[in-house]
Amino acid sequence: MSAHIVYESAPLGSVIRYSDGTAKPPARFTKKLAAWESRNGVGRLVRKGPPRDRATYSSPAYFTLHEGDFGQGSIIVVSVRRTWSVESDLRFEIIERPTIGMVRVLQELGDSPELLHLAKNREAAERWLAGNSYSRAYLEEVSSDEVGADVIEGRTAA
Template sequence: MSAALIFDVAPLGSLVAYSDGTAKPPARFTRKLAAWERRNGAGRLVRKEPARERPTYSSPPCFTLHEGDFGEGGIILVTIMRTYGIDSDLTFRVVERPKVGQVRVLQHVGENAELIHLAQNREAAELWLAKAGYSRARLEEVTADEIGADDVEGRAAA
């Protein structure tokens, strides 16, 4: 599906895979493999931003995928996030939607909400929030209404 469709129908917390449709090169071609990995992967949908119009620039609607954290001993050193505009030429698909009853921990970033954690239930979310120490985060339960949009334009969305 297109990036615009992901922006419109995928709820925050969904696991989204993306691809450019090319075959994975052999491991011995390290540069080609690195380039391929930048255009083929998966991540958790953590932010959606509407179009922005400013006097000096404009940007299309976009979404951000959290691809992973790297660190050692419980300390995160690097977080990999990739942002895609709805005009991206990549192909996207929803691999997994958040389940009903899971709880999102959201934080406001400007005018938008960003997913900082997806917990299995409210108790786990409150425990994580107490340990993490985010002062202005809010909890939002995943409902059946937002997960029910499985068929979009005659295609399965997940």
């Protein structure tokens, strides 16, 4: 599916796979492998931003995937995120959607919310929020209405 469809139909917290459709090169070709890995991967949808029109430029809508955190123990040194516009030429696939009862920890950031954490339930979300101080964070439960609308409209994960 296209990046535009992901932007329109995937809820925050969904796991998205992206690909350019090429075969993975052998490990001995390190530069080709690194280039391939930059255009093929998996991440959790953490943000969707609207298009912007300014006096000096305009940009299309975009979304951001969180691919992982690197560090030791509970200390995160690097958080890897990739952002694509809805005009991206890559192919995207929704692998998993949040299920009923999961709780998103969100923070309002500019024009749109950003997913900070996806918890299995409200208690786990509150526990995570107590250990990670964010001043404008709020909780949003994945409702049966949201999941039901996805099923009725044919937006179930592959």
